[in-house]
Amino acid sequence: MKKTLMLACVAMSLTGAAQEKPVITSRAGFTLPPPPVVEKKPVTDTYKVTGSADVSYTDNYRYLEDAKAPATRAFIDAQNVYTQQYLDKLTMLPRVRESMAALLKVDQMNMPTERNGVYFFSRRKADENQGSIYMRKGLHGADVKLIDGPSRSADGNTSVNFMGVTEDGSLLTYGVRVGGADESEVHFFDLATRKDVGEVLSSARYYGVSIAKDKKGVYYSRFTPHVGCKVYFHAFGTPMTADKLLLGGEYKGEKLGEIDGIGVRVTENGHWLVFNINRGVPAKREDILLKDLTKPDAPIVPLVYGIDARFGLDVVGDEFFIDTDWKAPNHRVLKAEVGVAPDAWKTILPEGKDVIESVSFVGGRMFVLRLKDVMGDLRVYTLDGKETGHIAFPGVGSGSGMAGRFKSDDGFYAFQSLITPPTYFHYDVKSGKSEVFYTQPSPFQSGQYELKEVFFTSKDGTRVPMFIAGKKGLKRDGTERLLMTGYGGFALAMRPDWNPEYAWWMEQGGWFALPDLRGGNEYGEVWHKAAMFEHKQNVFDDWFAAAEYLIANKYTSAEHFAIRGRSNGGLLMGAAMTQRPDLFAAIWCGYPLLDMLRYQYFLLGRTWTTEYGSSENPDQFAYIAKYSPYQNIKQGAKYPAIMFFTGDGDTRVDPMNARKMTPAMQEASRGGRPILLHYSIKGGHSAGVSMSQLVEDYADEMAFLWTETK
Structure with missing residues (x-):
């Protein structure tokens, strides 16, 4: 009796708390019930801070980090039901899916690889869920399917991807991936018999797969979580348990650990085995090692080792050309020699502006x-x-x-x-x-649209470029919808590339904007370093300045402003919603990093400490905690409409980030706007889900953003 009374009191309390909040209303005019009630199980952590007293944070949803726990699975199910309630009310969604399918379900092809006048490539026909691997003899020859992709699975969520082909064009390597996971099985295909040779490298995250010149085996680098990469030689016809370890664990007495990615490849002439050691992502240091394959007992020797800079190697015959940012943040090209110090290498192309x-x-x-x-x-x-x-x-x-x-x-x-x-x-x-x-x-009528580049000024006076696209003659009176995306990290330049989602948005009459935030490689390593570690706030300030420029120049207004980003761009979305919710009406936050105090403990998170730092470091804790979205949610704030998107198939950025952020935002917000979790069971960070699934996911995203910026 007492237990029943207690449960009833709890239920009344929860109902009362829900009623205190504004009614959740879509811009389409319909209302939603309160989000699912999510239990809080507080866990408190204490952090060391340089020059200050220890700081404690309480995490109410730590238990949702365990993806397999029954409570987590029940949470996912309840959130998906709630999100589906919203999607079922979007009368425009069937039309969005139809037009999105028209943009996505077209013939697609990858850049070809040539071998002696034969061209190898992946291609997906318009009516197929997955692509296949083809060959073509001559530039204008007929395409011949070698490896079929669509038949790999009944649900269309297993894909094949071209990985390479031997120099003589006789043996092809391809991967088989399930859903959007990063891991792949590696298969080998004989071009003469048109059959697999029966060799399979088991599913894993591979950082390099390269067949030996004599085709008797394959060199590969395999990543193991919490351990790192190890490079092996696999002799065809033998079990993987017998593979010979070539590099891993340590080199020259220095540990090769979890953050040290090791790439491996055989050079075009088969003479050299090249090891690229990337210390972190992005690499704070790149080492290049060589092994002479013409000498069975030749040791692995360094070409460049121990310098905090990035070095990319091209081997031309037996000559070594290096693209590096060492003493040249905009990069230069050097000609390297084994056993010669880099200071003595010849400069082929000096650094330019x-x-x-x-x-x-x-x-x-x-x-x-x-x-x-x-x-x-x-x-x-x-x-x-x-x-x-x-x-x-x-x-x-x-x-x-x-x-x-x-x-x-x-x-x-x-x-x-x-x-x-x-x-x-x-x-x-x-x-x-x-x-x-x-x-x-594509059915997209390119001639009806225009694209231009503009420049705006960020908070600290930095000049930042931005691309803006839309229909010719589109109004600039602040009433049009606008979608903006961004990234700002990992030395990745955000180029104005084609994207069917953005094309759909423009077809509906909306503006699209892409600012090139600091943290990328648009202006070299100086641009990148301006938004690393303690300077990460510069990314967010650039983003807010871009939004303010677009509003001031009447491309849109805050009530019609949609933003979207994924991965590190999902962190950007998290900062946008917690720092400047007033600027935006709707946010799609995909595969995001959000709990920056704990990201390093999950999946590949440890490798990104060379970009963000780590809360474990007392010198770095304060600046991370200051911007980490999960720790900066404000109770009672009026947050915009938000859709978090992630899934079990993301084996790169742990879905725990979105799982924990969703209930925290739902509980805190008093904006009366929908806050949803769209949780895919098969989707992940990499390409690989079926085209039908992609159409649905893209349509759900775009319909949400378009509706909530009405």
């Missing part, structure tokens, strides 16, 4: 892609650094570097933009002529 994004060696030439205010500039050089040509891209947009091999005259590059689907060009190095190899079809 525009950052070098990529360097490649194709057809006896060196191709260098620079970024000029984020847009690509591709130039051709001799191996001693003399410029011999320039490849012009067709307008404002995103041009790529050159892909190909040094001993082949076949090169490929791409161009796309926010209003132009990708086109791949074949480039004949001998003649210098380009021709279209493939253009992705």
Whole structure:
């Protein structure tokens, strides 16, 4: 009797608390019941802080970190039911799915890889859920399917991805991935028999897979959580348990741990095995080691080791070319020699005012892609650094570097933009002529839209670029909807690439904006470092300044302003909702980092401490705690409409971030706006879910953002 009375009192208390909040109302005019009641189980942590007293935080939803616990699964189910209640009321959703399918379900192809006049690539037909791997003899030959993707699973959520092919074009490597997970099985396909050879590397996160020149085995780097990468040689016909360890655990007495990613590859001529050791993500230091494969007992020797800078290696014959930011934040190209100190290496291309994004060696030439205010500039050089040509891209947009091999005259590059689907060009190095190899079809009418680049001023006076796109003649009176996305981290430049979601938004009559926030590589390592560690707030300040520019120039207003971001961009969304909820009407927060005091304990989180720092470090705790979204939720604040999106298939950013943030925001908000968790059971950080599933997920996202900015 007493137990029944206690439960009744608790229920009355919860009901009363829910009634104190504003009625949850969509901009579409319908109301929702209160979110599911989520139990609190407080856990308090105490942190050391340099120069200050210890600081304690209480986490009410720590138990939701355990993805397999019955309480967590019940929470996910309840949240998905609640989100579905919202989606069921969106009368526009069927139309959104139809138009999103028209944009997504088109023929798609990846950049080809050439071997002796034969081209290998992945391609997905318009009516297929997954792509397949093809070959084509000659530039204009017929496509021949080698490995079928759609038949791999009944639900269409198993994909195949092309990983490489031997120099003689006889043996192909491909991965098999389930859902959106990062892990893949590795398979090998014989081009002569058109069959798998029966060798499989079990499902894992691989940082490099490269077949030996004699094709008797394969070198691979395999990541193990909480351990790190180890490089092995697998002899075909033997069990993986017998694979020979080549590198891992330590080198030269220095530990190789969890944050040290090791890439491995065999050079084009088969002479060298190259190990790239990336100390963290992004790498604070890159080491390059070499093993001479012509000498069975040759040791692994360093080409460059122990320097806090980034070094990318291209091997041309037996010559070593290095693209580095060492003493050159905008990068330069050096010619390296084994056993010679980097200070004595010859400079091939000195650092310039525009950052070098990529360097490649194709057809006896060196191709260098620079970024000029984020847009690509591709130039051709001799191996001693003399410029011999320039490849012009067709307008404002995103041009790529050159892909190909040094001993082949076949090169490929791409161009796309926010209003132009990708086109791949074949480039004949001998003649210098380009021709279209493939253009992705689309119902999007590019000629009806315009794209421009503008510049705005951030809080501290920094000049920041931004791309803005929309229909020609679209009004600028503050009444139109606008969608903005961003990233700002990991030295990744945000190029104005094609995206069907953004195309859909513009088709409906909305503006789209992409600011290039500090933290990326748009202006080199200086731009990146300006938003790392204790400077992370610069990313958020750039973001808010971009929003204020768009509002001041009447592209939109706060009530019509939608934002979206994923991964590190999900952290940006978390900062936006907790620091400046007044600026935005609707937020989609995908696969996000949100609990920055604990992110390092989960999945790949430890590797990102070279970007963010760690709350375990007393010198770094204070600045992380100051912006960490989960710890900065304000009770009673008026938050905008929010959809968190994640899923069990995300094996990179732990879904615990969104699981914990959702109930905390639902409980705190007094804005009367929907706060939802869209939790996918199969979706994940990487590509791989079926096209049908992707259409649904994209449509749910866009319908939510469009509706809540009405």
